[in-house]
Amino acid sequence: MPTGAQTVQRFADVIDGAAPDPALPSSLVLAGAGKMGASLLDGWLKSGLDPVNVTILDPHPSEHIERLAAERGIALNTAIEAIRPPEVLVLAIKPQSLAEAAPSLARLVAPHTLVLSILAGKTLAGLAGHFPEAGAIVRAMPNLPASIGRGITGVVASQKTDDAQRSTATALLAGSGAVEWLDDEALIDALTGVSGSGPAYVFHLVEALAAAGVAAGLPADLAERLARGTVTGSGALLEASPLSATALREAVTSKGGTTAAALDELSGDNGIGPAVTRAVAAAKRRAQELAD
Template sequence: MTTGVQVVQRFSDVLDNPPPDVALPASLVLVGAGKMGGALLDGWLRSGLDPLRITIVEPHPSPTIERTAAERGIALTAAPDGIGAPQALVLAVKPQLLDEAAPALERLAGADTLVLSILAGKTLDNLAGRFPRARAIVRAMPNLPASIGRGITGAAASQAIDAAQKATATALLSGAGDVEWLDDEALIDAVTGVSGSGPAYVFYLVEALAEAGVAAGLPAALAQRLARATVTGAGALLDESPLTAAELREAVTSKGGTTAAALAVLGGVNGIGPILTSAVAAARRRAAELSG
């Protein structure tokens, strides 16, 4: 029975553990170098991608991107004029700008070019229509922790992608964190609801926990520090521990104690479980509405 999801992969898992340089592309064009595009770029450089292989197309580069390009020898241009078809074309512009940008970019996607898109809502069929010569197209949904190399990305590929191109896509996405390959592209909307939007849920939890602390009598600044350190510390413990989240919760919950009293509220009919289920469903529906 298939779940539609493949196990977490790093690029070394895809082609019998090749050295990184085998999977990383010989040439790459990054279109859009905002927060997420810049995060991917940082990950590629950390992974060992030769800066001289990279061209950035960004009409309004930030000072950080300008400095990185100048220091690392990365080509930076405002328009794709004069650029040949690369081995990998990474689309990281705002989704609403694709209509305007696609005609000029279409010639960059040759028959052997991997097109990797992180544009929310743009389906594989939509991208195939804009880049008709490209056979290998990947639609990916990273999340904000990619900016520190701790993200997780859900990705789906066109049927024509080969093993080497999938290895390249995995290598590029792994620079931002873990990668989950999806057999069913429709699951990306659910990925968006859980991990794509998920960091905002965690930040909101910190806000709400701090506000609850103030309501309980704590000074606001102290409540903020306690809430923030509690969530980041618990996350670090979850990351390092072999135990599941449920097992860790049980380990910290004494029968009849303070934590048990709080969890009786959080686990109730109107508690955090049903609320998160509704929240993820709402995000998933909105992602589906934005698809095209």
């Protein structure tokens, strides 16, 4: 893998219907099956992970998880004492719950176990402290579009993580979208502020755009449809076009036109650029506060 703090390696999405990735693990325990944990699980199953190789631990499983476990033969809330250390332990609980849950979960970790964490702010060193038997630890930060297979996940690994374990982590995470490997853990909190929290910024933009439409005189339901359609359509264009976001913005903006007038209001010290910079910095700071 290339080196350098800014270097990333992109892996293609796993295509639904393709043969199972041989890097998928032979045994996996998912600790925490909330929105993100459940989204990852759905991606794994679509990628070909055998459900009989999966155990879910969640004190309050959703109806979706209970139904999925019953239909697919997934073990749900087996006593920890009865579970053999798996090839992969995925931590998808709330970050604030780690200290309480770790002593029990640590029983599931053997030297061969890969600990894959999606807990915001929890560092590799901190995770190693909770799971001293673990030789390999991978820290990942997915985002909400993983729930429809369109997520993007930043990943960093401990020094003891070997190539096969990196491939396993990639195979698991690629089931929910693109994967970006980082070789500097210092970048992951900033990544959290951009892509981890980023979908909320986009949804908030839709809210603000719809509210602005109402303020300008549009009916609320029409303003909502216009705002949603504008953002989703623009995202699709951004994905399909070879042009940069800057070039696309310039293509929409005629000198002296309506868009230029609007962008004048979004520019400057109080504009959207500085506001987003502050937002990402705040998310990064909070991620650092959640660290062990």
